Amino acid sequence: MTKNPLLSVENLNIAFGDTLVVKEISFDIQPGQTFALVGESGSGKSVSALSILKLLPYPFASHPQGKILFDNHDLLKSNDKEIRQVRGKRISMVFQEPMTSLNPLHTVEKQIREVFELHSGTSSHTQILDLLKLVQLKDPEQKCQAYPHQLSGGERQRVMIAMALAGQPDLLIADEPTTALDVTTQAEILKLLSDLQKKFGMALLLITHDLGIVRKMAQKVAVMEKSVIVEAGTVKDIFIKPSHPYTQRLLSSEPQGTADLLPKESSILMEVQNLSVHFPLKKGLFRRTTGYTKAVNEISLSLRHAETLGIVGESGSGKTTLALAILRLIASQGEISLEGHRLDKLSSTEIRPLRKKMQIVFQDPFSSLSPRMTIEEIIGEGLEVHFPELETSGRTERIMAVLREVGLEESMKTRYPHEFSGGQRQRISIARALILKPKLLILDEPTSALDRAIQADILQLLKKLQKEHALSYLFISHDLKIVRAISHQVIVLKEGNVVESGACQEIFRNPQHPYTQRLLKAAFDMET
């Protein structure tokens, strides 16, 4: 192509203080093109995008070398006034977390009006309405007066896109625009973005860690690893024959395979009958209970030894509440029995000895480990409760054994959680649960805070542990690809109700309920 690129980044370096966080990256974006910047968290992709609009914390951040040419004009050399002319009007940006990027104190209309007034000096109600219709927000008239917290995640992201489009930019930078959203909403937003792009002939710089999105949306792609671009080219080329080992690893880390076969004579470990969790809605001065939110509504399920039951659903469908209720960490109605013990009949002290049989691993590996305890203390804590007779040497031995089992080094036991990466922390969480030799492990989105390649490692580990210890898993996730790779049985939750349940393969091959069909389509084809 001989066309003049719209944006051209040449040998750009970005430094925070004395550390280089981005090293000599170069790429071009043609008008109307979609360019994807892919890489794992911490690889420097967001920082690169922010530097285009000079949104980094200067002077702490600096550019030792390089150029960012936009319409043959070096943005790095322009002063504040010039860059403000570009921001929003020529290049605008959509951020990952729509809740924090909208001002919580202003209505939707006011936030969009501000953009209009900044760039054209005038604004009218119809203009704003047109824009909201353009981003396909339902009931735009009504939503104009809404505050951000009254909107859903998808609606907020639409408002963000509307704000970005208000100045009719030539380039839209979307920084992980769908990571915080559910699969179905994600598919909708992606479709909207590509429709709008065609309509306005915008260029799109898409920053993401999800290769599925890249394949769907982009024409050209650059792969970043550890602050450098390791490979760049057209999407076709890179997906068909990736040349750099890192890209190959990224591509092969998509979750694959299915769950291992169950042993034939597997008996039932846990049974749940008509489990409900209702949160009271309180109103008025005396906080009278006026109704109930049915977070979990009469759910029944059963789990056999060494079996994995996948629980899928969008956020707010009651997946985590169900898990906490089964562990008796929140109040619930209904029967829960584990190996014949009726858990729901036991008081909180009576249940304590049974707790070693059922353990949980949480989603966020950063908040699930006490930041002020060493790894040894964290892992050994359960032993102290359930095996108080164990000597110090015996305890250390078991801690060592479990560390080896989850693939960590023994020398790590004296360190603190903040010294570990997300994947390692998740291994520590698993070790903490595993040391009590549980029968049931509840995994609440254990991989969703992790990068793809690390997700694959954790899945491998979970499968291995299941085989060795005949563990039963209750695997909660919104990521259907991962659920498919590990589950024997699946139940689909929607607003606290089970809409479909059955064998994993069966559901993925032939979904019955329209909701399940919609979920699957969004997850695997990114279509609505």
Add this chain to the structure above:
Amino acid sequence: MALSPLTRRRWQYFKTNRRGYISLWIFCILFFLTLGAELISNDNPLMISYEGRWYFPVFKIYPETTFGGDFETEADYRDPYIKERLETHGWILWPPRRYSYSTVNYDLPVPAPSSPTWENLLGTDDQGRDVLARLIYGFRISVLFGLVLTLGSSVIGVIAGGVQGYFGGKIDLFFQRFIEIWSGLPTLYLLIILGSLVQPNFWWLLGLMLMFSWMALVSLVRAEFLRARNLDYVRAARALGLSTPKIMFRHILPNAMVATLTYLPFILNSAITTLTSLDFLGFGLPPGSPSLGEMLAQGKNNLQAPWLGLVSFFSVGLTLSLLIFVGEGVRDAFDPRKIRR
């Protein structure tokens, strides 16, 4: 006790704040020196050798008859007669300053309050007592009072806040309303009224003030517990089967400790200020006790003797400033935004 790396880094950061670090040293030196006030400034000798035997008047009361006097009462070692007997039959080891807080210097060249001389470095007050000696004892009692009060109110405050935050619900609601009413009570008036019912001494005052000073930390600790009780690692601890007190102490309290420690120097400061103001008004420690507030009152009553006012002003000012500087240093050292880089 091995310091965790984080604590060590905080200590390093605290050291780089020169003002706070030096203030801490000055304060510690002053505090430990005045802890031994009896050994520095006393009208009883440290040690006496009399007729081949050793006596320690600092620690033990000896009747005058022991040294050949006439009375069964405690020996007055400043009495020229006793002094002479002792010096002829042995020797006396005096502390650096021969005045206790209540010692009246009867040979003043001018009527009390007398201006600073080599004998009374900071002059004497209106009853002829040495100001420096009273300052040493007064500083000690103020700081000790402050420390005990701070410790007591922190313990109560942390427990109250922890219980409210962890259990939440009705307990929280009830306690919050109670604290709102309790903190609305005019503390100083109540102390004055209660002080007229009993003869206030150190422990009475401490108890009375403790009743009203424990609330400073409650809201802070409560907020921290409210936040932390739903964190995943607390949930994980519950899933492990840990008992409630253990969860509170081991998992949540360390989070609240940072905020608490940051507050401590400021609570200490306000405790000292309250005691000083009560003493200044005359409702504090019993008459005759050395205290910074009583010295301030003397300064106010004797404007013709400016050394009284100046000494008490500067000593209160210095104490409070040192603590504020230390407090600022501690606050910055615990600030995660400053420590990370």
